[in-house]
Amino acid sequence: MQVSMTVNGEEVTRDVEPRMLLVHFLRDELGMTGTHWGCDTSNCGTCAVWLDGEPVKSCTVLAAMAGGHAVRTVEGLEQGDVLDPVQEGFMQCHGLQCGFCTPGMLMTARALLDREPDPSEDTIREAISGQICRCTGYSTIVRSVRWAAEHPADAEEPAPAGSAS
Amino acid sequence: MSTVEARPDPERVDNDQKPVGHGRMLRKEDPRFIRGRGRYVDDLQLNGMLHLAILRSPVAHARIVSIDASAAQAHPKVKAVITGADLAAQGLAWMPTLSNDVQAVLATDKVRFQGQEVAFVVAEDRYSARDALELIDVEYDILPAVMDVRKALAPDAPLIRDDLDGKKDNHCFDWETGDEAATDAVFADADVVVSEDIVYPRVHPAPMETCGCVADYERIEGKLTLWTTSQAPHAHRTVYALVSGLPEHKIRVIAPDIGGGFGNKVPIYPGYVCAIVASLVIGKPVKWMEDRSENLVSTGFARDYIMRGEIAATKEGKILAIRTNVIADHGAFNGTAAPVKYPAGFFGVFTGSYDLQAAHAKMTAVYTNKAPGGVAYACSFRITEAVYLVERIVDCLAYQLEMDPAELRLKNFIQPDQFPYTSKTGWVYDSGDYEPAMRLALDMAGYDELRREQAEKRERGELMGIGIAFFTEAVGAGPRKDMDILGLGMADGSELRVHPTGKAVLRVSCMSQGQGHETTYAQIVAEEIGIPPADIQVVNGDTDQTPFGLGTYGSRSTPVSGAAAALVARKVRDKAQIIASGMLEVSVADLEWEKGSFQVKGDPTRSVTIQDIAMRAHGAGDLPEGVEGALEAQICYNPSNLTYPFGAYICVVDIDPGTAEVKVRRFVAVDDCGTRINPMIIEGQIHGGLTDGVGMALMEMISFDEEGNCLSGSFMDYLIPTALEVPRWETGHTVTPSPHHPIGAKGVGESATVGSPPAIVNAVVDALKPFGVRHADMPLTPSRVWDAMQGRAVPPI
Numbered sequence: 001m002q003v004s005m006t007v008n009g010e011e012v013t014r015d016v017e018p019r020m021l022l023v024h025f026l027r028d029e030l031g032m033t034g035t036h037w038g039c040d041t042s043n044c045g046t047c048a049v050w051l052d053g054e055p056v057k058s059c060t061v062l063a064a065m066a067g068g069h070a071v072r073t074v075e076g077l078e079q080g081d082v083l084d085p086v087q088e089g090f091m092q093c094h095g096l097q098c099g100f101c102t103p104g105m106l107m108t109a110r111a112l113l114d115r116e117p118d119p120s121e122d123t124i125r126e127a128i129s130g131q132i133c134r135c136t137g138y139s140t141i142v143r144s145v146r147w148a149a150e151h152p153a154d155a156e157e158p159a160p161a162g163s164a165s
Numbered sequence: 166m167s168t169v170e171a172r173p174d175p176e177r178v179d180n181d182q183k184p185v186g187h188g189r190m191l192r193k194e195d196p197r198f199i200r201g202r203g204r205y206v207d208d209l210q211l212n213g214m215l216h217l218a219i220l221r222s223p224v225a226h227a228r229i230v231s232i233d234a235s236a237a238q239a240h241p242k243v244k245a246v247i248t249g250a251d252l253a254a255q256g257l258a259w260m261p262t263l264s265n266d267v268q269a270v271l272a273t274d275k276v277r278f279q280g281q282e283v284a285f286v287v288a289e290d291r292y293s294a295r296d297a298l299e300l301i302d303v304e305y306d307i308l309p310a311v312m313d314v315r316k317a318l319a320p321d322a323p324l325i326r327d328d329l330d331g332k333k334d335n336h337c338f339d340w341e342t343g344d345e346a347a348t349d350a351v352f353a354d355a356d357v358v359v360s361e362d363i364v365y366p367r368v369h370p371a372p373m374e375t376c377g378c379v380a381d382y383e384r385i386e387g388k389l390t391l392w393t394t395s396q397a398p399h400a401h402r403t404v405y406a407l408v409s410g411l412p413e414h415k416i417r418v419i420a421p422d423i424g425g426g427f428g429n430k431v432p433i434y435p436g437y438v439c440a441i442v443a444s445l446v447i448g449k450p451v452k453w454m455e456d457r458s459e460n461l462v463s464t465g466f467a468r469d470y471i472m473r474g475e476i477a478a479t480k481e482g483k484i485l486a487i488r489t490n491v492i493a494d495h496g497a498f499n500g501t502a503a504p505v506k507y508p509a510g511f512f513g514v515f516t517g518s519y520d521l522q523a524a525h526a527k528m529t530a531v532y533t534n535k536a537p538g539g540v541a542y543a544c545s546f547r548i549t550e551a552v553y554l555v556e557r558i559v560d561c562l563a564y565q566l567e568m569d570p571a572e573l574r575l576k577n578f579i580q581p582d583q584f585p586y587t588s589k590t591g592w593v594y595d596s597g598d599y600e601p602a603m604r605l606a607l608d609m610a611g612y613d614e615l616r617r618e619q620a621e622k623r624e625r626g627e628l629m630g631i632g633i634a635f636f637t638e639a640v641g642a643g644p645r646k647d648m649d650i651l652g653l654g655m656a657d658g659s660e661l662r663v664h665p666t667g668k669a670v671l672r673v674s675c676m677s678q679g680q681g682h683e684t685t686y687a688q689i690v691a692e693e694i695g696i697p698p699a700d701i702q703v704v705n706g707d708t709d710q711t712p713f714g715l716g717t718y719g720s721r722s723t724p725v726s727g728a729a730a731a732l733v734a735r736k737v738r739d740k741a742q743i744i745a746s747g748m749l750e751v752s753v754a755d756l757e758w759e760k761g762s763f764q765v766k767g768d769p770t771r772s773v774t775i776q777d778i779a780m781r782a783h784g785a786g787d788l789p790e791g792v793e794g795a796l797e798a799q800i801c802y803n804p805s806n807l808t809y810p811f812g813a814y815i816c817v818v819d820i821d822p823g824t825a826e827v828k829v830r831r832f833v834a835v836d837d838c839g840t841r842i843n844p845m846i847i848e849g850q851i852h853g854g855l856t857d858g859v860g861m862a863l864m865e866m867i868s869f870d871e872e873g874n875c876l877s878g879s880f881m882d883y884l885i886p887t888a889l890e891v892p893r894w895e896t897g898h899t900v901t902p903s904p905h906h907p908i909g910a911k912g913v914g915e916s917a918t919v920g921s922p923p924a925i926v927n928a929v930v931d932a933l934k935p936f937g938v939r940h941a942d943m944p945l946t947p948s949r950v951w952d953a954m955q956g957r958a959v960p961p962i
Contacts, residue, residue, distance in 0.1 A: 017292065020292075024291075027207075028210075028291075031210065032201075033201070033207075033208035034200070034201020034202065034203075036205070037207070038373045038374070040879065041880050043880035043881060044457075044880055073201065074200070075200070077200075078200060083199070087199040087200070088199075094845050094846070094849045096198055096199070096679075097679035097680065098373070098374070098423060098425045098678055099194070099197075099199075099203045099422065099424070100203070100205065100373040100374045101373050102199060102201075106199065125888040125889055126888075128888050129887045129888050129889045131887070132885050133373070134370075134371065134372055134373050134427070134853070134856075134857075135679050135853045136849060136852055136853055136856075137852030137856035137891060137894060138852075138856065138888040139891075139894050140849060140852065142888070142893075
């Protein structure tokens with residue numbers, strides 16, 4: 001079947017099997033491998049993307065269900081050469097190690113901050129509680145999201161498109 | 166001597182620090198990860214690539230009567246269906262494990278655990294490959310399964326390994342350490358003896374990225390390239406050469422970015438071999454990625470030790486001896502990846518951080534109808550089990566003596582002047598200063614205040630517990646005279662090339678799975694030769710590009726490869742000094758090193774930088790007599806001993822008396838890993854391990870029913886901590902350098918996984934003291950805690 005959607009603002013159309021999962025559509029059909037796959041049961045959240053502005057687990061959404069809708073992935077966070085503050089925050093506060101859960105965490109964090117620009121630690125923990133990180137122990141992820149909250153993109157000095165070295 | 170440093174402010178983020186050497190520095194690998202531009206195995210797409218899926222056994226123990234693959238073969242998108250019989254015809258049905266046992270690549274005679282590999286399909290896409298699995302018809306003759314490890318050696322137990330010549334029972338190996346007679350004598354005369362049955366249940370590392378590979382055999386060159394989730398690419402290459410018969414120089418193993426390992430990616434799994442066979446047969450690239458259930462039911466598990474611990478002491482609380490009897494469940498094949506002479510890993514350090522008169526351990530390892538593995542989940546080769554045993558039994562002693570557990574530990578520590586300390590089981594602890602670490606942890610926790618609060622709460626019937634654990638690890642395997650895996654010595658290579666413009670490439674044999682090696686190793690080299698970390702590219706995970714070495718596990722990267730990186734940099738610096746002497750027209754002895762340059766002693770105005778020297782080394786001008794051009798070196802580092810990091814952990818829990826739910830309120834972790842290279846990365850390693858500890862202590866367990874069905878085959882059933890189950894970690898540190906490591910560093914990657922489970926369990930048991938509970942086994946789920954409160958705690962297995 002033919003499926004059309006916008007991904008990070010660009011219209012895409014592909015012929016796919018009706019059963020194809022959105023995560024596989026993004027990774028295998030579009031070659032956008034920033035979105036990862038980690039379990040079969042919607043528990044780990046490493047596949048989180050936005051569907052019409054809301055975080056969803058793309059292993060539990062059929063590509064066909066996303067037809068006609070807007071998808072945003074980790075590849076769509078950076079604007080021009082300016083990183084999203086959540087991306088900068090994760091670098092600054094060591095919010096990642098192996099990097100596998102990171103794209104999903106970033107998408108959830110961005111959604112949280114859009115809804116609630118100054119979240120408490122408890123609110124952040126609640127927001128990312130549908131996602132598993134095996135490396136960081138979460139404290140640095142919480143710090144990273146707080147860093148982003150304290151350095152919003154529309155501040156006078158935008159977060160630099162940093163390089164760690 | 167150790168130093169106690171001021172506690173760092175965990176919230177402090179200093180963006181300006183960019184040290185030329187050790188210090189907090191942001192990670193060089195992060196810019197790609199935060200953009201979703203990491204390169205993991207499953208991200209790889211090659212032209213013409215096919216997809217492999219594995220048919221697994223639905224039962225734990227059965228004879229294979231017949232396999233009919235004709236319907237699968239007829240599927241229009243299927244390229245091949247391969248069974249054990251097909252592999253057997255090529256002599257490929259069995260492969261060696263890393264413990265000199267053998268494991269079936271595909272079952273030929275019997276299946277021996279649920280989830281075992283029976284056949285595979287190669288198809289044009291991953292969905293079709295899965296579809297075709299459904300079309301394979303296997304007839305099984307079901308046999309009784311051995312699931313209770315305590316009954317594995319019973320005379321009437323079904324024989325699992327009838328593939329082994331002359332095998333008559335399920336015995337795997339026996340192992341013993343220490344002096345039994347001396348230990349028994351001390352026990353016989355002791356004032357107090359406390360015994361406890363302590364189980365460390367089977368758990369699973371469950372990295373976020375499952376295991377998988379892409380095999381690409383190029384027929385014209387006869388070269389196999391394998392992109393794979395491997396923590397040990399060089400060791401894997403050698404095993405593939407031995408198994409497949411391909412010459413080793415025609416095998417290139419590439420481990421790209423790895424989504425977490427924790428020991429799960431040390432073994433060689435049948436799926437890798439199947440993908441290699443498929444690419445050899447079909448001549449096209451073949452991808453195999455297991456799904457989450459396959460990862461949980463078939464790949465390397467951890468722990469599964471049933472321990473009887475006993476401790477002897479004076480009535481004043483002087484610990485005299487510890488002894489233990491262990492039944493070790495190794496599953497259907499012995500897939501442990503420990504050094505050959507150490508079948509029980511480094512469990513021999515069960516004497517802990519205490520100065521004993523005697524110690525003894527005896528172990529019986531058996532086969533059961535469970536998945537193979539054993540050494541995984543950041544265990545430092547079974548030190549998780551050893552530390553859990555000693556720290557639990559010491560708490561049982563404190564309970565019996567009605568002594569404060571902190572006081573009891575302080576009273577029995579090995580003292581600073583006893584290092585290097587040879588334990589009663591023969592381990593030579595390189596350095597340690599335990600009391601300052603313990604006191605710092607007590608101070609950070611506000612221990613006395615916590616005890617007061619606990620006393621008040623007990624009056625009101627509230628359940629609050631304070632748990633202490635003090636651990637000593639033994640990491641950095643290891644000296645090649647003692648330690649090898651499949652005959653491969655555990656030394657590690659390192660190569661450093663400084664280019665003409667003073668930029669450098671460091672190639673190392675270990676393999677990052679998220680530990681930040683690209684940053685840490687650049688800092689190690691920067692500290693030694695003064696080239697900024699940003700100018701040093703670290704290459705790992707490619708056997709064609711890096712020197713030989715055994716990889717990353719057992720917290721060995723910094724103790725072994727880190728030492729190799731420092732020493733190769735010093736070798737380059739020595740050469741640079743000779744070249745500098747020619748440039749400055751003075752003797753080598755008249756030069757002194759100021760980070761980044763050589764200068765004439767007494768005349769700092771006459772100096773050359775490492776960058777100047779690099780250009781001269783590659784330039785047209787003369788070099789001193791006997792000096793070759795270029796500025797590079799290669800070494801292989803053979804550690805003289807392990808390193809012995811240690812730490813003091815304090816956990817505070819609250820238990821809901823109505824639901825028995827345990828909440829970890831606070832966790833204080835003081836670690837000493839010797840010289841600290843990048844404190845930010847160290848803290849991250851510790852946070853991760855502490856979270857593992859919460860998982861194991863309270864949530865995680867791979868369990869089975871009596872018929873051998875795995876009950877923990879998904880993240881719905883195998884529970885892993887989320888951000889809601891863990892507290893905000895409080896970390897501190899002391900610094901006691903290793904005397905034999907070139908920069909004094911010790912490993913740290915597994916310290917917290919080792920040290921946190923006993924701290925948490927000790928806290929829960931402490932909270933349950935009003936119920937007369939002295940011990941309860943992990944995982945301390947609400948139902949198990951509830952049972953303990955009712956006086957009916959039972960072992961989980």
